[in-house]
Amino acid sequence: MREVRIRDTMSGELRSLEADGEIGIYACGPTVYSRIHIGNARPFVVFSLLARFLRSEGYATKLAINVTDINDKIYTAAAERGISSSELAAEMTAAYFDDTGRLGLGRPDAEPLATETIGPIVGMIADLVEDGHAYESGGDVYFSVRSFDGYGKLSHRPTGEMEQGEGDDAGSLKRDPLDFALWKTHKEGEDTSWESPWGRGRPGWHIECSAMAEAELGQPFTIHGGGSDLVFPHHENEIAQSEAARGTELAKVWMHNGMIETGSEKMSKSVGNIFQLSEAIDAFGAETVVAYLISGHYRQPLAFGEGPLAQAEAGNERLRNFLRENPPAGIEPGAECSAADARFRDALADDFNTPRAMREAFDLVRAVNQRPGDPALAGAGDVLVGMLELVGLGSLAESGEEGPDAAALELLDARNAARAAKDWGRADEIRDQLADLGWEVRDGAEGARLVPRA
RNA sequence: GGCGCCUUGGCGGAGUGGCUACGCAGCGGCCUGCAAAGCCGUUUACACCAGUUCGAUUCUGGUAGGCGCCUCCA
Numbered sequence: 001m002r003e004v005r006i007r008d009t010m011s012g013e014l015r016s017l018e019a020d021g022e023i024g025i026y027a028c029g030p031t032v033y034s035r036i037h038i039g040n041a042r043p044f045v046v047f048s049l050l051a052r053f054l055r056s057e058g059y060a061t062k063l064a065i066n067v068t069d070i071n072d073k074i075y076t077a078a079a080e081r082g083i084s085s086s087e088l089a090a091e092m093t094a095a096y097f098d099d100t101g102r103l104g105l106g107r108p109d110a111e112p113l114a115t116e117t118i119g120p121i122v123g124m125i126a127d128l129v130e131d132g133h134a135y136e137s138g139g140d141v142y143f144s145v146r147s148f149d150g151y152g153k154l155s156h157r158p159t160g161e162m163e164q165g166e167g168d169d170a171g172s173l174k175r176d177p178l179d180f181a182l183w184k185t186h187k188e189g190e191d192t193s194w195e196s197p198w199g200r201g202r203p204g205w206h207i208e209c210s211a212m213a214e215a216e217l218g219q220p221f222t223i224h225g226g227g228s229d230l231v232f233p234h235h236e237n238e239i240a241q242s243e244a245a246r247g248t249e250l251a252k253v254w255m256h257n258g259m260i261e262t263g264s265e266k267m268s269k270s271v272g273n274i275f276q277l278s279e280a281i282d283a284f285g286a287e288t289v290v291a292y293l294i295s296g297h298y299r300q301p302l303a304f305g306e307g308p309l310a311q312a313e314a315g316n317e318r319l320r321n322f323l324r325e326n327p328p329a330g331i332e333p334g335a336e337c338s339a340a341d342a343r344f345r346d347a348l349a350d351d352f353n354t355p356r357a358m359r360e361a362f363d364l365v366r367a368v369n370q371r372p373g374d375p376a377l378a379g380a381g382d383v384l385v386g387m388l389e390l391v392g393l394g395s396l397a398e399s400g401e402e403g404p405d406a407a408a409l410e411l412l413d414a415r416n417a418a419r420a421a422k423d424w425g426r427a428d429e430i431r432d433q434l435a436d437l438g439w440e441v442r443d444g445a446e447g448a449r450l451v452p453r454a
Numbered sequence: 455g456g457c458g459c460c461u462u463g464g465c466g467g468a469g470u471g472g473c474u475a476c477g478c479a480g481c482g483g484c485c486u487g488c489a490a491a492g493c494c495g496u497u498u499a500c501a502c503c504a505g506u507u508c509g510a511u512u513c514u515g516g517u518a519g520g521c522g523c524c525u526c527c528a
Binding site: 027028029030031033036037038039040041042043044071072073076155156157158205225226227228229230231232233234256257258259260261292295296297300301302303305307308310311312313314315318321322324325347353355356358359360361362363366369370372419422424427428431440441442443444449451 | 457
């Protein structure tokens with residue numbers, strides 16, 4: 001079991017994860033008002049893979065990624081489409097499960113919905129009101145920011161100049177512009193609402209996460225994650241609510257992923273809207289999307305576009321080619337393989353540095369290509385697949401390809417015969433025919449091999 | 455305006471006070487009947503200006519540019 005260290009946003013320092021007890025990870029999932037985009041996929045991938053890595057190191061781990069299915073944006077988007085907000089939320093929640101499911105990384109251990117956590121949400125608000133950290137005003141309930149000393153400790157903002165822009169005219173109901181809504185009274189045109197001690201209404205965004213996190217992981221838990229755009233106000237407010245309500249720390253480590261930067265390629269028409277996750281997967285495949293998302297350190301911004309995606313695919317192809325020649329075979333790994341595997345895992349243990357880890361994978365590939373048969377590199381295929389599985393790319397080893405059919409094999413035999421007779425014209429003609437059938441011929445020392453054309 | 459982050463070779467992207475990241479693409483070569491795959495090599499890479507230092511891409515200060523948040527946002 002390696003010591004795993006993660007950069008904590010609050011302190012700015014690397015924090016070692018405690019090995020005793022379960023490691024609870026809560027990551028903020030999407031608000032389901034539309035199909036998710038590639039940016040939403042980053043935390044899903046990062047935290048799914050982090051949980052996978054921690055388990056492989058022997059840590060008991062529970063990953064919860066929520067679905068925010070109550071939100072102003074959902075009401076707005078539903079109205080535009082002329083359907084009910086619950087209908088839209090259900091549709092987009094299903095789409096979210098489909099889209100992320102296609103990534104092939106499995107599901108988080110828990111995926112709570114805000115709409116199914118109303119009880120705990122109301123309970124937490126009631127506790128805050130009771131303790132004087134929140135107050136009812138005109139059917140709304142607001143959190144009293146000045147009642148919580150630690151406000152601003154995550155985002156490092158001075159409270160002096162802050163103001164919660166809760167939109168519309170809610171400000172008039174607040175005692176202090178810093179305060180933010182925990183419960184919003186039902187408004188005309190909103191088609192979902194729940195009973196509460198303060199009348200019918202719905203929860204505010206931040207309290208949903210506080211309640212879902214506690215319901216799934218208790219408090220405190222180990223890692224709270226999400227996109228860096230959520231640091232303020234969302235996570236700052238979660239801390240205020242949860243810590244004020246429970247008197248304990250919310251999470252030990254705050255882990256934030258950087259933004260996907262779309263630049264000018266944002267809505268490329270040539271390949272459709274690849275900005276959307278489902279479209280990116282349609283256009284490039286799940287393996288490419290995953291490889292792309294781990295190509296940069298999770299905390300850094302990552303450039304998005306057809307270029308980076310195509311490059312990720314080309315890198316995957318290199319790995320696939322290697323695994324065709326060196327398929328896993330249950331061989332005991334040689335010394336160099338074991339060392340590479342250790343460095344791969346060390347990189348992940350050091351603030352989940354996936355690009356540095358992938359360097360080890362590629363270095364191993366090159367070493368074997370340079371020195372095939374070297375005993376120190378025995379079992380490279382097995383070791384490489386083990387590495388790739390950790391980062392969600394294990395499927396690169398499965399050809400997933402159907403073997404050549406009889407017709408193709410017949411052509412290959414014919415070409416071999418032509419080559420034996422040094423009839424190069426005939427041999428190349430057959431190669432073209434095979435290409436038309438979707439097969440690329442690669443002549444190697446041990447004969448010709450058919451590989452699906454890219 | 456406030457808080458914070460970033461600026462690495464054609465592109466993506468790690469990292470380090472002195473030692474080849476890695477991947478993709480290009481070019482040259484090797485291998486091959488040819489090709490593909492693979493291997494080797496490859497064009498002064500670390501925004502700019504000062505400073506600290508024996509030595510800075512890597513530390514400090516400033517300049518320019520970019521980004522995030524400050525309002526819903528992964």
